[in-house]
Amino acid sequence: MDIDKNMKILVVDDFATMRKVIKNLLKQIGFENITEAEDGTSALRTLKSQEIDFVISDWNMPNMSGIELLKAVRADDDLKSVPFLMVTAEALKENVVIAVKAGVNNYVVKPFTAEVLSEKIEKIFEKL
Amino acid sequence: MGYDSLMNLIDGMASDFLFLDGQEIDISAAGKFLNELENVIKEAGALKVEQVKSVATALSGFLEYVVIDSIEDKEAGFDAFGKGITLMQEIGDSFKNTGGYEGDIKGFMESVAALTGEQIVAAETGVVAEAEMEAEVEAEAETAVEVEGETEAGAETEVSEEGPQLIETIEVQDEDLLRDFIVEGLEYIDEIEVNLLNLEQDPENLDHVNAIFRPFHSIKGVAGFLNLEVIRDFAHDLENLLDRVRNSEVSVSSQLINIILDGADALKAMITKLKDDLEGKPTEPLEIDLTALRKRIEKVEQGAPETGEVKKVGEILVEDGVITDEVLKEELEIARKADPPKKIGETLIAEGIATPKQVAQALRKQTEQAADTAQIRVNIKKLDDLIDMVGELVITQAMIRQNSFILSNSDRKLSGDVSQLSGITSELQRTSTSLRMVPIKQTFQRMSRLVRDLSKDAGKQVGVVTEGDDTEIDRNMTEEIYNPLVHMVRNAVDHGIDSPEDRIKAGKPEKGLVQLKAFHRGGNIVIEISDDGKGLDKDRILQKALEKGLIDSSHGLSDQDIFKLIFLPGFSTAAKVTDVSGRGVGMDVVRQAVEKLRGKIEIDSVPGKGSTFALSFPLTMAIIDGMIVRVGDEKYIIPTTAIRQLLRPLQESYNNVVGKAETINVMGNLLPLVRLYEIFGIEPEHKDPWEAIIVVVDGENRTKCLLVDEILGEEEVVIKSLGESLKSTKGVSGGAILGDGNVGLILDPEGLFELSER
Incomplete structure (x- = not known):
């Protein structure tokens, strides 16, 4: 299945440079339609006010963490089917399992390359 | 009831499994199954269907390996998972029909264990299952430790003699990101210090730990993408340490705070170096000993023994990598056999194995450790309680001593015992x-850092000199004085120190100087903050105060009076709002904070030479020196710090201008008279000031005369709060039990002044 390269992606991270890193990687893969949020709270606001096709979120953020955002998204009837990719710092089993149980579509461990990111996105969208 | 609910859960899983696309369990499916299995485990546990519980636990464990992508034979895994579900259905059915299950699940459990490479014992009871899970966690912890060891070893090799090599080459496409990282990274590090302070004051609050954890975490994340391995690894170490604090494995101690501060400094230096390199500035090699910092992190992580044994010099040398274990053993033998027996240090130097410097360093470390071991950690609450109770004891003891029975007793033994008591x-x-007393050193160190950081932001060069670092201060007060000090240091750098150009013009060295001094004077601790800047501008202060309607005229105001105007609410002379000052907090906040501690601020300023702000506080907050005065039958305590003078005025010095206030001429100054008996509504002995006593007291920024009948003496009293209901009572700041057992109210001059003006 071909992935719509124009889909709107929301990148969530409190560190602006990190958002830029992810944006650059996404652009390398061919995604251009990207919007940003600096924590879970503002991400949720964006999700509710705009049509977002895909969320890439960091785990550790102030105010509302990535996992809290994920849970809030899955608990919201309008948003619950939005694909969600979690960015984690370590592939610690306990952490990953928490995200998986909360309904994450996939996760990616920092640092990652454009190829890895592309693979993860393909994996998510081939199942949808 | 019965087994239907369990069967429903298992059947649900079976149908989910059937409808899986392809022969693969992806992340989403795994998540779904994990949640379903959790319910199955719960239900099976409640129904005591242990075999289902065991199988479900095994499947759950298996899925955990699936999600971290560590199942090699995916196909076999997929089959095994299907078999597991079928097996659960079988067991469930059997229970439903016969109330038991005769089959064996061992074969299945082994096949799952083979897939994950983990030993899963077929559990007969829930207890065993739990033990298994614990073992699993432990195993993981071990691997985590290994990883840590690896990074450390890796980083150590990178630390060359020229300091850590930060980056090999900068790829052009990353340069933009690198710049962003530098700016944002440095901002994040600056936040750490503020949050550390919060943490120190509120060590139990995990929000503060999180707030410190996050910058390291974020820096590590981005550094990983930018191939900044040294930065990434070091940030990772600090992050790990904080993670352990979050998990309550490491407690918040001054060592922890110090290593985080130093670690943050090191990161800052590394990032700054990166910035300079990027800008093509010539840079010195970094002088950061990451290995030493890592050792300290490790020490804190291990919860550095507070009461452990002091390490031997030889052991310290081995730890420092000066000698090996084998060499130490040999040399110890040589040292012992020598006649007379030599010390290991001497032998090592004599044999040329260690330099005298290395041995001296080890000895110093040993002394430090010895000092450490002589301390124990005590909960501050316990200490506060102890000090309170001792305060009570002092009063009770004074009451006993002054008891008329004791005073008039003729038993010499009793008198002797009482005086010994x-x-x-x-x-x-x-x-x-x-x-509870601690050296003010730490507070001063923080101020020094602050000056350093602020001066950079303000584009000024400012040095710091501290004096009296060892002066001790009540630990509870260090927290209270921190904010006022920060504010005054900010003011000194921002408004006090003049710009480099102005300084050169004024014939002063380009580099400004902020001095922090602490010393004891009487029962007070004095903290002085001086700068060699432009001094306070009296004219501008007056102009501003007039503009803002804070004063009506400048007539008759002494220099001191003018300086004190800056403490009035709503006063700020900063021409522009800068990043550091002008955050909506003025000197009035400083004054309030200082007064809360019953302290005073004095200002000394010479135009062109600089200003000195001297804060003086009573040594402890629990006890004050008070003057006991009598009005009628009542006794009051006036804080000695507020008293300027005691006198019995001449009749001529009393003025009563009709329509205006009554005044007393005190050495040429007409000061308003406040009749205490009127305020408290009691019958005094004397109403004429020339027959009574006048106590000249300072309020916040004015001085008045209090009329009392008699001065009974001076006493140290333990302050008692008046309790919630009386807290807002004006003119009285607390109560105290006097030596004779009576209760006296502690007067608050400013409050009294306000009452007298109504």
């Missing part, structure tokens, strides 16, 4: 108060 009690009070 007083001696011991005051010694006890002194010792217990000293328990």
Whole structure:
């Protein structure tokens, strides 16, 4: 299945440079339609006010963490089917399992390359 | 009821499994199954269907390996998972029909264990299953430790003699990101210090730990993408340490705070170096000993033994990598056989194995450790309680001593015992108060850092000199004075120190100087903050105060009076709002904070030469020196710090201008008279000031005369709060039990002044 390269992606991270890193990687893969949020709270606001096709979120953020955002998204009837990719710092089993149980579509461990990111996105969208 | 609910859960899983696309369990499916299995485990546990519980636990464990992508044979895994579900259905059915299950699940459990490479014992009871899970966690912890060891070893090799090599080459496409990282990274590090302070004051609050954890975490994340391995690894170490604090494995201690501060400094230096390199500035090699910092992190992580044994010099040398274990053993043998026996240090130097410097360093470390071991950690609450109770004891003891029965007794033994009791009690009070005293050094160090950071932002060069770092101060007060100090240091750098150009013009060295001084004077601790800047501008202060309507005229105001105007609410002379000052907090906040501690601020300023702000506080907050005065039958305590003068005025010095206030001429100054008996509504002995006593007291920024009948003496009193209901009572700041057992109210001059003006 071909992935719509124009889909709107929301990148969530409190560190602006990190958002830029992810944006650059996404652009390398061919995604251009990207919007940003600096924590879970503002991400949720964006999700509710705009049509977002895909969320890439960091785990550790102030105010509302990535996992809290994920849970809030899955608990919201309008948003619950939005694909969600979690960015984690370590592939610690306990952490990953928490995200998986909360309904994450996939996760990616920092640092990652454009190829890895592309693979993860393909994996998510081939199942949808 | 029965087994239907369990069967429904298992059947649900079976149908989900059937409808899986392809022969693969992806992340989403795994998540779904994990949640379903959790319910199955719960239900099976409640129904005591242990075999289902065991199988479900095994499947759950298996899925955990699936999600971290560590199942090699995916196909076999997929089949095994299907078999597991079928097996659960079988067991469930059997229970439903016969109330038991005769089959064996061992074969299945082994096949799952083979897939994950983990030993899963077929559990007969839930207890065993739990033990298994614990073992699993432990195993993981071990691997985590290994990883840590690896990074450390890796980083150590990178630390060359020229300091850590930060980056090999900068790829052009990353340069933009690198710049962003530098700016944002440095911002994040600056936040750490603020949050550390919060943490120190509120060590139990995990929000603060998180707030410190996050910058390291974020820096690590981005550094990983930018191939900044040294930065990434070091940030990772600090992050790990904080993670352990979050998990309550490491407690918040001054060592922890210090290593995080130093670690943050090191990161800052590394990032700054990166910035300079990027800008093509010539840079010095970094002088950061990451290995030493890592050792300290490790020490804190291990919860550096507070009461452990002191390490031997030889052991310290081995730890420092000066000698090996084998060499130490050999040399110890040589040292022992020598006649007379030599010390290991001497032998090592004599044999040329260690340099005298290395041995001296080890000896110093040993002494430090010895000092450490002589301390124990005590909960501050316990200490506070102890000091409070000792305060009570002192009063009770004074009451006993002044009891008329004791005073008039003729038993010499009793008199002797009572006086010994007083001696011991005051010694006890002194010792217990000293328990809470800490050197002001740490506070000063923070201020020095602040000056450094602020001066950079303000584009000024400012040096810091501290004096009296060892001056001790009540630990509870260090927290209270921190904010006022920060504000005053900010003011000194931002408004006090003039710009480099102005300084050169004025014939002063380009580099400004901020001095922090602490010393004891009487029962007070004095902290002075001086700068060699432009001094306070009297004219501008006056102009501003007039503009803002804070004063009506400048007539008759002394220099001191003018300087004190800056403490009035709503006063700020900063021409522009800068990043550091002008955050909506003025000197009035400083004054309030200082007064809350019953302290005083004095200003000394010479135009063109600089200003000195001297804060003086009573040594401890629990006890004050008070003057006991009598009005009618009542006794009051006036804080000695507020008293300027005691006098009995001449009749001529009393003025009563009709329609205006009554005044007393005190050495040429007409000061308003406040009749205490009127305020408190009691019958005094004397109403004429020339027959009574006048106490000249300072309020916040004015001085008045209090009319009292008699001065009874001076006493140290332990302050008692009046309780919630009386807290807002004006003119009175607390109560105290006096030596004679009576209760006296502690007067608050400013409050009294306000009452007298109504």
